[in-house]
Amino acid sequence: xxxxxxxxxxxxxxxxxxxxxxxxxxxxxxxxxxxxxxxxxxxxxxxxxxxxxxxxxxxxxxxxxxxxxxxxxxxxxxxxxxxxxxxxxxxxxxxxxxxxxxxxxxxxxxxxxxxxxxxxxxxxxxxxxxxxxxxxxxxxxxxxxxxxxxxxxxxxxxxxxxxxxxxxxxxxxxxxxxxxxxxxxxxxxxxxxxxxxxxxxxxxxxxxxxxxxxxxxxxxxxxxxxxxxxxxxxxxxxxxxxx
Amino acid sequence: xxxxxxxxxxxxxxxxxxxxxxxxxxxxxxxxxxxxxxxxxxxxxxxxxxxxxxxxxxxxxxxxxxxxxxxxxxxxxxxxxxxxxxxxxxxxxxxxxxxxxxxxxxxxxxxxxxxxxxxxxxxxxxxxxxxxxxxxxxxxxxxxxxxxxxxxxxxxxxxxxxxxxxxxxxxxxxxxxxxxxxxxxxxxxxxxxxxxxxxxxxxxxxxxxxxxxxxxxxxxxxxxxxxxxxxxxxxxxxxxxxxxxxxxxxxxxxxxxxxxxxxxxxxxxxxxxxxxxxxxxxxxxxxxxxxxxxxxxxxxxxxxxxxxxxxxxxxxxxxxxxxxxxxxxxxxxxxxxxxxxxxxxxxxxxxxxxxxxxxxxxxxxxxxxxxxxxxxxxxxxxxxxxxxxxxxxxxxxxxxxxxxxxxxxxxxxxxxxxxxxxxxxxxxxxxxxx
Numbered sequence: 001x002x003x004x005x006x007x008x009x010x011x012x013x014x015x016x017x018x019x020x021x022x023x024x025x026x027x028x029x030x031x032x033x034x035x036x037x038x039x040x041x042x043x044x045x046x047x048x049x050x051x052x053x054x055x056x057x058x059x060x061x062x063x064x065x066x067x068x069x070x071x072x073x074x075x076x077x078x079x080x081x082x083x084x085x086x087x088x089x090x091x092x093x094x095x096x097x098x099x100x101x102x103x104x105x106x107x108x109x110x111x112x113x114x115x116x117x118x119x120x121x122x123x124x125x126x127x128x129x130x131x132x133x134x135x136x137x138x139x140x141x142x143x144x145x146x147x148x149x150x151x152x153x154x155x156x157x158x159x160x161x162x163x164x165x166x167x168x169x170x171x172x173x174x175x176x177x178x179x180x181x182x183x184x185x186x187x188x189x190x191x192x193x194x195x196x197x198x199x200x201x202x203x204x205x206x207x208x209x210x211x212x213x214x215x216x217x218x219x220x221x222x223x224x225x226x227x228x229x230x231x232x233x234x235x236x237x238x239x240x241x242x243x
Numbered sequence: 244x245x246x247x248x249x250x251x252x253x254x255x256x257x258x259x260x261x262x263x264x265x266x267x268x269x270x271x272x273x274x275x276x277x278x279x280x281x282x283x284x285x286x287x288x289x290x291x292x293x294x295x296x297x298x299x300x301x302x303x304x305x306x307x308x309x310x311x312x313x314x315x316x317x318x319x320x321x322x323x324x325x326x327x328x329x330x331x332x333x334x335x336x337x338x339x340x341x342x343x344x345x346x347x348x349x350x351x352x353x354x355x356x357x358x359x360x361x362x363x364x365x366x367x368x369x370x371x372x373x374x375x376x377x378x379x380x381x382x383x384x385x386x387x388x389x390x391x392x393x394x395x396x397x398x399x400x401x402x403x404x405x406x407x408x409x410x411x412x413x414x415x416x417x418x419x420x421x422x423x424x425x426x427x428x429x430x431x432x433x434x435x436x437x438x439x440x441x442x443x444x445x446x447x448x449x450x451x452x453x454x455x456x457x458x459x460x461x462x463x464x465x466x467x468x469x470x471x472x473x474x475x476x477x478x479x480x481x482x483x484x485x486x487x488x489x490x491x492x493x494x495x496x497x498x499x500x501x502x503x504x505x506x507x508x509x510x511x512x513x514x515x516x517x518x519x520x521x522x523x524x525x526x527x528x529x530x531x532x533x534x535x536x537x538x539x540x541x542x543x544x545x546x547x548x549x550x551x552x553x554x555x556x557x558x559x560x561x562x563x564x565x566x567x568x569x570x571x572x573x574x575x576x577x578x579x580x581x582x583x584x585x586x587x588x589x590x591x592x593x594x595x596x597x598x599x600x601x602x603x604x605x606x607x608x609x610x611x612x613x614x615x616x617x618x619x620x621x622x623x624x625x626x627x628x629x630x631x632x633x634x635x636x637x638x639x640x641x642x643x644x645x646x647x648x649x650x651x652x653x654x655x656x657x658x659x660x661x662x663x664x665x666x667x668x669x670x671x672x673x674x675x676x677x
Contacts (some may be wrong), residue, residue: 071590071670092594099592110587110674114262127592131247171591 019045024077037063039233050205052221055230103172107184109164111156118152124174142170162193182213256605270573271613273566278617278646284555286625290636292548302537307504314529330531331497346511355500361426370465373475389436400473404432410466441467567653574661586673595666606658614650
């Protein structure tokens with residue numbers, strides 16, 4: 001409880017811009033045809049926000065998510081994450097940013113099947129050079145936080161979908177990222193598990209984490225503070241949910 | 244931290260390989276057979292080489308052996324008219340070598356011919372070697388019991404002899420040979436010593452098939468009797484008369500069957516050989532001699548064995564190469580199978596380097612595991628070859644190192660490309676991969 005409180009206070013104190021996109025464009029080329037997937041996106045997200053990105057298929061949601069997650073580089077425009085311009089970074093630096101500043105949560109969980117729960121949570125820490133002991137300790141802590149402290153030795157195939165997604169959330173938190181980036185986090189789950197996941201996400205938000213969720217699920221959108229609706233590569237509407 | 248990473252990478256690699264045990268084992272088999280065949284082939288090659296060299300070394304590396312050889316033109320041109328052929332080395336030759344060649348340390352003139360020896364009622368064919376007391380200096384014959392021939396024996400043309408161990412077995416069975424008398428032709432000889440088995444001056448590659456002196460061929464597997472040269476001269480005559488085997492009618496007269504020249508230093512062997520040849524050419528009209536230089540033979544054998552080893556090694560290396568290609572194939576399949584895992588790892592902060600190390604380590608574990616098993620198997624094969632095939636084999640440390648090094652190199656070379664491919668996958672694409 002004490003830790004949660006202090007984090008929340010810290011979150012309030014540093015109510016600063018952590019993500020800023022200016023005139024961000026992304027074009028793909030299909031043969032000679034130029035596909036303009038993102039057109040001059042301007043987006044600012046401050047720490048502690050809970051943002052839902054919505055939009056129909058083909059609106060550029062996934063591409064925007066890849067941009068935010070530093071998996072892809074913009075064609076033009078500027079993207080700053082935590083005060084650092086990402087557009088010009090090389091592959092290794094992007095890996096570094098992904099590993100330390102972004103926590104990914106995927107629709108299909110994307111756990112590594114040959115690793116057990118603890119080892120899966122350890123993966124991001126491993127690439128940041130934690131020792132086995134440190135990372136195992138922290139992984140156990142995180143597993144307990146998402147309510148899987150009793151199943152740490154299990155393989156992903158031995159867990160239910162909801163449990164797998166909880167492992168993925170724990171993994172996303174491993175390196176204390178600036179942003180937790182969720183791609184349809186409830187898309188593969190039944191409603192009960194889905195709402196469990198939403199509860200965890202809400203709890204993280206309350207603790208002051210910055211959350212960005214790409215979703216079709218109006219339930220997630222309802223829980224978010226801000227809903228960004230994309231259409232045809234542009235930000236169509238921005239709504240603020242009243243609390 | 245590096246150690247931690249290494250440990251982690253190895254753990255991960257072993258884990259993934261263990262998940263596909265059958266596949267990993269089958270893949271490693273290529274390396275196992277490759278490495279074991281390299282080791283086995285090199286061991287067999289090395290064994291054969293050492294065997295040949297040991298045989299040649301017995302002849303003495305400082306020695307030059309000059310042997311009487313029947314001149315080839317003799318048989319066709321003169322064989323029918325002449326009933327008596329006189330050819331071969333002479334005592335004069337031996338004297339000339341001694342006087343004219345400065346580097347000579349010892350000269351041993353020998354007469355060798357087969358004869359029948361009798362002890363009590365037992366008779367065997369033996370090779371009579373008429374020689375001098377310093378014969379042991381130029382050969383590796385050692386006296387086991389009693390003594391060798393002495394100067395006094397030479398001077399007084401004593402009827403004594405030294406027999407070798409083979410003859411002791413053939414003739415004396417359980418009796419103590421020392422002091423016994425055996426009979427050759429019509430004379431008796433008292434045994435004064437027993438020596439180790441005689442070395443044949445024939446080398447397997449060289450003159451075995453030649454019928455030149457009779458002695459070399461026929462005497463190869465016989466027991467040997469050493470008798471003072473003077474005694475032989477006295478009792479068998481100045482020359483050896485024998486019926487030529489080829490034409491049957493011709494009588495041959497040979498003074499000396501061989502002269503062995505020993506020089507002081509190995510470096511002098513080749514020069515001395517030239518001098519010997521020049522001297523012989525001057526005094527012999529026909530080429531009725533043959534010069535054998537063990538040192539040259541040894542070098543030739545070495546060259547030959549090196550080629551032999553290279554050929555064997557290359558064959559084995561090809562099988563290793565095939566094993567390596569098999570490994571690369573499997574690793575490529577593994578990489579494409581685990582595309583999604585690669586995408587996940589990349590999203591979670593893995594650099595290209597991390598992915599390369601991950602897959603490279605898997606290949607390396609596989610090949611090193613294969614290499615170690617290959618070494619075990621490869622060390623076993625030469626042992627079995629020696630045991631059942633009675634072929635000498637020698638496993639050298641360098642062949643083990645070589646095989647292990649090759650397997651590691653194969654792992655790196657054939658692991659790099661799949662690992663490189665894995666690392667260069669687009670993270671977005673691979674995350675979407677089913």
